Amino acid sequence: MSLLGEVARWFADPEHWQGPHGIPVRVLEHLELSVLAVTVALVIAAPIALYLGHTGRGGFIAINVANIGRALPSLALLALGLVIAIALGLGLGFWPTMFALVPLAIPPIMTNVYVAVREVDRDIVDAARGMGFSEGEILREIEIPLGLPLMLAGIRTAAVNVVATATLGALVAGGALGRFIVDGLALREFDQLVAGAILVAILAIVTELTFTALERASRSPGMAAIR
Amino acid sequence: MNLRRALFAAFVAASVVATACGGAGGGGASPSGAKPAVIVGSTNFYEQLTLGELYGQILEANGYTVTRKFNLGNREIVEPAIESGQIDIDAEYLATLLAFIDKDGKIAKPTTDPKETQTGLQKALDGKGLTVLDFAAATDQNGFVVTKDTASSKNLKKISDLAPIGATLVLGGPPECPQRPFCALGLKNTYGITFKDFKPLDTGGPLTITALDGKQIDVGLLFTSDPSIVAKNFVLLDDDKHLQLADNIAPVVRNALLQKDDGTIKRLLNSISAKLTQAELNDMNKQVAVDKADSKAVAAAWLKKQGLIK
Numbered sequence: 391m392s393l394l395g396e397v398a399r400w401f402a403d404p405e406h407w408q409g410p411h412g413i414p415v416r417v418l419e420h421l422e423l424s425v426l427a428v429t430v431a432l433v434i435a436a437p438i439a440l441y442l443g444h445t446g447r448g449g450f451i452a453i454n455v456a457n458i459g460r461a462l463p464s465l466a467l468l469a470l471g472l473v474i475a476i477a478l479g480l481g482l483g484f485w486p487t488m489f490a491l492v493p494l495a496i497p498p499i500m501t502n503v504y505v506a507v508r509e510v511d512r513d514i515v516d517a518a519r520g521m522g523f524s525e526g527e528i529l530r531e532i533e534i535p536l537g538l539p540l541m542l543a544g545i546r547t548a549a550v551n552v553v554a555t556a557t558l559g560a561l562v563a564g565g566a567l568g569r570f571i572v573d574g575l576a577l578r579e580f581d582q583l584v585a586g587a588i589l590v591a592i593l594a595i596v597t598e599l600t601f602t603a604l605e606r607a608s609r610s611p612g613m614a615a616i617r
Numbered sequence: 618m619n620l621r622r623a624l625f626a627a628f629v630a631a632s633v634v635a636t637a638c639g640g641a642g643g644g645g646a647s648p649s650g651a652k653p654a655v656i657v658g659s660t661n662f663y664e665q666l667t668l669g670e671l672y673g674q675i676l677e678a679n680g681y682t683v684t685r686k687f688n689l690g691n692r693e694i695v696e697p698a699i700e701s702g703q704i705d706i707d708a709e710y711l712a713t714l715l716a717f718i719d720k721d722g723k724i725a726k727p728t729t730d731p732k733e734t735q736t737g738l739q740k741a742l743d744g745k746g747l748t749v750l751d752f753a754a755a756t757d758q759n760g761f762v763v764t765k766d767t768a769s770s771k772n773l774k775k776i777s778d779l780a781p782i783g784a785t786l787v788l789g790g791p792p793e794c795p796q797r798p799f800c801a802l803g804l805k806n807t808y809g810i811t812f813k814d815f816k817p818l819d820t821g822g823p824l825t826i827t828a829l830d831g832k833q834i835d836v837g838l839l840f841t842s843d844p845s846i847v848a849k850n851f852v853l854l855d856d857d858k859h860l861q862l863a864d865n866i867a868p869v870v871r872n873a874l875l876q877k878d879d880g881t882i883k884r885l886l887n888s889i890s891a892k893l894t895q896a897e898l899n900d901m902n903k904q905v906a907v908d909k910a911d912s913k914a915v916a917a918a919w920l921k922k923q924g925l926i927k
Contacts, residue, residue, distance in 0.1 A: 410814065481831040482824055563789075563818050563828060573817055576792035578693045 396581035397588070406585075411569070413589065420566035420593060423559060424552045427488055431495030431548060436541075439500045443507025443537075444529050452504040459497030464490045464555050472562050487559035494555055495548035502544020506537030538608040546601030553594045557586075567593070652681045653877040658704030659687040660695050662820045663905050663912065664757060664842060664898075668708035670916035671893075672868060675885045678926040691793055691820065692717055700745050705874040706886070711738055711752055712862035714869070716798045718742070731863040748875060750886050752867035753893035759799050759861055760841040761854045764829055768852040775855035776808055779836065783810040789825055789834030792817035799861055800838060807860045812836070842895070844903035866893065885925075892923045 400406060407413050442448040471489025475481060510533045518528050534541075560568030570586025573579070655676055659669035666687050673683040686704050689695050696717065698704050712727035715738040719725060725737025731752055738749050763773055771782060779786065794800035795815055804810045816833065818824040821840045826849060829837040839846055839853075841861075846853050868886045875883060901919055904910040920926040 476823070476827050479831065481833055482818075482827055483833075563816060563824050563833070569817070573792045576691060576693070576817070577796065 393580060393584065397584045400581040400585045416565060416567050416569060417589065417593065420553070420556055420568075420590075423484075423487060423491070423556045423564075423566055424549065424597075427491035427552045427556070428495050428545065428549050430488070430492050431499055432545065434492070435496045435500040436503050439503035440507060440529060440534070443504040444525065444533060446508070449504065449508070452500050456497035456501040459493055459500075462493055464494055464558060465561075467493060468558050468562060482562050483559060483564035486562045487556065487564050490558060491552050491556060495552050498544045498547035498551070499541075500544075502547070503537070503541050506540035506544075507533045509540065510536045535610060539605045542601060542605045542608055546598065546605065549597050549601060550594050553597050554590060557590055652679075652881075653874060654682045654684065655706060655874065655882070656684045656686055656704045658689055658695055658698060658707045660692060660707070660820070661688050661690055662822060662840070664840065664902055665708060666912040667901050667905055667916055668866065670912050671889050671920065672706055672708065672886060674913075674916055674920055675889060675925055676882065678920075679881060679885060681882070691791065693793060699747065699869060699871060702871065702873065705871045706868055706882075708866055709749070709869045710757060710864035711735055711749070711867060712864045713758075713799055714738060714749075715741055716862075718745075720798075727862040729859060729862050731865045734863040735865075735867065742869070746872045748870050748872055750868045750870060750883060751890040752865035753890040753898075755842070755866050755893045755895045755898035756864045757840050757842040757866060757898070758856075758864040760839050760843070760846070761804070761856075762829065762837050762839045762846060762851045763835060763854065764832075765850050765852055767835055773852065773854060775857040776804070776810075776860070777857055779804075779854070780808055780810050783812050786812055786835040787814045787816060787833070788812040788836045788838075789816040789818045789828045790838030791820040794838060803860045807858050842899050842902050844899065844907045848903075848907050866890070866898070888925055889920075892925070 405412075409415070439452055442452050467490040468486055471486035472482070474489065475485040507529075514532060514536070515528055518532050523531065556566055557568030557571055559566050560572035567586055567590045570582050570589065574581070574583025574586060655673075657669050657673045657676075659665035669685065669687050673685055677683050686698075689698060689704075692714075695704070695707055696714075699707055711731055711734040715725060715727045715734060716722075718738075719741045724741045727734045727737065735749060735752055742749060761776055761779075763771075767773065771778075773779065788794070788801060788804075790800060794817075796802060798806075801812070801815060804812075816828065818828055818834075818837075821838060821843055825834075825837045825839060826845055828834045829851065830849070836854075837851075839851070841853065845851070867890060870882065870886070897919065901915050904915045905912050917926075
C-alpha cells in the first residue's frame with residue numbers, strides 16, 4: 391500500500407512533469423519511436439503482403455515470416471542492433487532500438503494484410519475482373535477497402551507490441567518511457583519504476599483503443615449486414 | 618493418459634528435488650571439520666568479475682565449495698545482498714563503500730589514507746555483521762574522462778577546468794551517478810560543476826565508451842584502472858581537489874562465514890590482497906577488457922604466477 395502512495399506522490403511532483411527528462415518529453419519520445427517503427431514495418435511488409443495476397447502465391451512465406459518473427463527475442467535483437475550500430479558508427483539509443491522494434495512489428499502486419507486480401511469474397515473479385523477492372527484497381531478499390539478492418543487489426547497488434555517493447559531502448563542509452571523503468575531499477579527508486587510501467591501500460595491501452603475505433607470506422611456499411 | 622500423467626508427476630518430482638538440492642547447497646550448517654560452502658558475489662563490471670574469480674578460485678583450490686553469483690547489478694543491489702546473506706564475499710573499495718553505507722558521515726568519513734579509511738569502514742560494518750579484510754595496494758576510483766579532441770579544444774587537464782564550462786557539457790555515466798558522492802553529486806559539491814545534462818549509460822562499459830567516441834556525451838565516467846582510457850586515447854582529468862579518496866580494493870566477508878571457518882578463508886583472501894599491486898590489477902584488466910580474454914582464465918593465470926595456487 392505504501393508503494394502505491396509513493397507512486398501517487400511521484401506523479402503529483404511537478405518536477406517530474408517538466409524539463410528534458412519529464413513525463414511529457416518521455417511520452418513524446420516513446421510515441422515517436424513507436425510510430426516510426428510501425429511505419430517502417432508497414433512500408434516493408436504491406437506491399438509484399440498485398441502482392442502475395444492478391445496473386446494468391448507465397449502464402450507459405452507470409453505465414454512463416456510471421457511465426458519466425460514472433461519467435462525472435464527482442465532483447466537479443468536489441469543487443470545485436472547495438473553491436474551493428476556501434477560498428478557502423480550510428481551511436482546508441484535510436485538505431486539499436488529500431489533494429490529490435492521493426493522485426494517485432496512486421497509479422498502481425500504481414501499476416502493480417504495477406505489474410506485480409508485472401509479473405510475477400512472471390513466472387514466479388516471475379517465480378518470486378520469481368521467488369522474490366524485492372525489488377526491494380528481490384529487491389530485498390532475492392533480488396534483493400536474490404537480487407538481494411540483486418541489489416542488495421544494487424545497494425546493494432548504491431549503497434550501495441552511496439553509500444554510495450556520500446557521500453558527496451560532505455561537499456562542502450564535511449565530515452566522514452568523505458569528510462570523511468572531502467573533508472574528506477576538502477577537507483578532502487580521503485581516509485582519511479584512503477585510509475586514508468588503504469589505510463590507504458592496506459593499508452594499501450596490507448597493505442598489499442600484507438601486502433602479498435604479505427605477498425606470499427608473502416609468497416610464498410612454494406613459488409614456489416616453480411617458479417 | 619496414464620503415461621502423460623506419470624511423466625508429469627515425474628517432472629514435478631524432479632523439479633522439487635532439483636530445487637531442494639539447489640537450496641541446501643547455499644549455506645546450511647556443516648558438520649565439524651568440513652569446510653563451509655561459500656557464495657562469492659560481484660557487481661556489474663569486468664574488474665569485479667576478475668576479482669570475484671580470484672577470490673573464488675583460491676578458495677576452491679583449498680577445498681571450499683564456491684558458488685559464484687556474479688554480475689548481480691550495482692552496489693545498491695549487491696550491498697543488501699551481502700547483508701542479508703545471499704552472498705558471503707565480495708570485492709569492495711574502501712572509501713566508496715564507507716560513503717555508501719554511512720551517507721552522512723556520522724560513523725566515519727573516508728579520507729585519502731587507506732588505513733584510516735579501513736578503520737572507519739570496519740566501524741560502519743560492525744553493525745552489519747561484516748568484516749573488511751586486508752586491503753590491496755591496487756585502487757580503482759571514478760575517473761572523469763574526455764576525448765583527446767575535447768581536451769585540446771577546450772583546454773582541459775584537470776577536473777576544475779570543467780567548472781566554468783559545465784553548463785555546455787553533457788556528462789555520461791551509470792544511472793546512479795547523480796546521487797553518488799564521488800560522482801556527479803561530488804562534482805557539484807566539491808568542484809561546483811553543474812552539467813547541462815546527464816545521460817544514464819552503463820558502469821564504465823561499452824555504452825560509455827561509445828557515447829564518448831560518438832560525441833553523445835562530453836565527459837564520461839570510466840574507472841581509473843580501465844585500460845580503455847589508454848587504448849582509446851582518452852584524457853583522464855586530474856582530480857586536483859581530491860574528490861576521490863582511498864579506494865583500495867579489499868574483500869568484505871560476512872562474520873557468519875568467518876565464524877564457521879578456522880581462519881583459512883581470511884588467510885587466503887589476505888594473501889591475494891598482499892600481492893595485488895596497481896600494475897598487476899591494470900594488467901589483468903587490460904587482458905579482460907581490451908584483449909577480451911576470459912576473466913576465469915586470467916584470474917587462474919595470475920594466481921599461479923603469484924604462487925597462490927598450483
